[in-house]
Amino acid sequence: xxxxxxxxxxxxxxxxxxxxxxxxxxxxxxxxxxxxxxxxxxxxxxxxxxxxxxxxxxxxxxxxxxxxxxxxxxxxxxxxxxxxxxxxxxxxxxxxxxxxxxxxxxxxxxx
Amino acid sequence: xxxxxxxxxxxxxxxxxxxxxxxxxxxxxxxxxxxxxxxxxxxxxxxxxxxxxxxxxxxxxxxxxxxxxxxxxxxxxxxxxxxxxxxxxxxxxxxxxxxxxxxxxxxxxxxxxxxxxxxxxxxxx
Numbered sequence: 001x002x003x004x005x006x007x008x009x010x011x012x013x014x015x016x017x018x019x020x021x022x023x024x025x026x027x028x029x030x031x032x033x034x035x036x037x038x039x040x041x042x043x044x045x046x047x048x049x050x051x052x053x054x055x056x057x058x059x060x061x062x063x064x065x066x067x068x069x070x071x072x073x074x075x076x077x078x079x080x081x082x083x084x085x086x087x088x089x090x091x092x093x094x095x096x097x098x099x100x101x102x103x104x105x106x107x108x109x110x111x
Numbered sequence: 112x113x114x115x116x117x118x119x120x121x122x123x124x125x126x127x128x129x130x131x132x133x134x135x136x137x138x139x140x141x142x143x144x145x146x147x148x149x150x151x152x153x154x155x156x157x158x159x160x161x162x163x164x165x166x167x168x169x170x171x172x173x174x175x176x177x178x179x180x181x182x183x184x185x186x187x188x189x190x191x192x193x194x195x196x197x198x199x200x201x202x203x204x205x206x207x208x209x210x211x212x213x214x215x216x217x218x219x220x221x222x223x224x225x226x227x228x229x230x231x232x233x234x235x236x
Contacts, residue, residue: 002155034220038156045206045229046148046156051222089156093220099172100146100220105155 003028004090004103011109012080020106022073022090028101030071033093037066037075040087040105049088050075077108085110113137115145115207115227122233128195131230133207140188141165143209146223147181147192151203159205161213162190197234204229 005023012018022035029035037050048057050066053073063078073092077084090103118132133145147159160171162181169181180193194201206229210221 032218033214034218034222036220036222038223040156045226046208046223047226048222048224051224052219057224087155091156091222093214097173099170100158100161102148102156102158 002104003094003097003101004092006088006090006103006106008104009107009109011111012077013111014080014082016080017076017078018080018108019077020075020088020090020108022075022103024071024073024092024094026071027096028071028092028094029068029073031093031095032068033095035066035068035073036091037064038089038091040089042086046089080110082110084108113225115209115225117205117207117227117230120231120233122235123197124236125198125234127197127234128193129197129232130191130193131205131207131232132189132191133227134187134189135164135209136188140185143211143225144213144221145183145190146208146210147179148206148208148223149203150206150229151200154203159192161210164188164190194232197232199234202232202234204231206230 034052038046039049040046053068054066094101116134146161162169183190208223208226212221214220
């Protein structure tokens with residue numbers, strides 16, 4: 001059971017917008033610690049997608065955006081493309097567990 | 112080239128230990144924390160622990176206390192992670208990753224901007 005809760009799966013057609021939620025609590029996202037997002041393509045290591053809630057590393061398309069409010073965060077993907085099909089993980093820090101924590105991951109399927 | 116190069120796949124029997132390495136190159140080793148994250152087959156990411164290459168201080172996830180040992184060798188810019196008392200549930204890909212920051216009182220948190228390719232550890236009798 002992950003400290004951060006994500007939906008197991010989401011899907012959308014090419015060109016559509018999808019959002020992935022990440023729900024935490026007062027000891028992590030609501031503390032308020034930053035939320036970061038990672039994309040993991042099949043068979044590869046995770047890649048940083050969004051850092052500090054809503055910043056994109058160089059090279060990440062602006063189709064990806066992040067937001068945070070209270071004890072939750074969201075990742076939005078606009079203009080869905082086939083290559084976006086991957087697993088997505090949110091990450092924060094938990095002051096009770098005294099360490100970094102990940103969400104359980106969300107598998108994005110592009111229909 | 113900025114990279115983290117991890118050691119090769121390992122196979123162990125239950126009860127044994129395994130020591131994995133992660134060698135940094137292309138950046139100043141002491142400027143970044145090194146974390147270990149594992150992923151069991153078909154499962155999500157799990158943070159295991161972190162080491163500060165500058166002074167060698169460490170922090171581990173509570174569930175790994177007593178089983179995980181993190182060390183660093185500044186002469187080779189490498190970090191090692193030893194996991195003891197292995198059980199089948201420890202079968203996973205183990206990643207190292209770096210962050211330039213821990214966290215501050217305002218909640219700004221270090222993020223993992225560079226990852227190794229992972230090392231598969233298989234625990235089976």
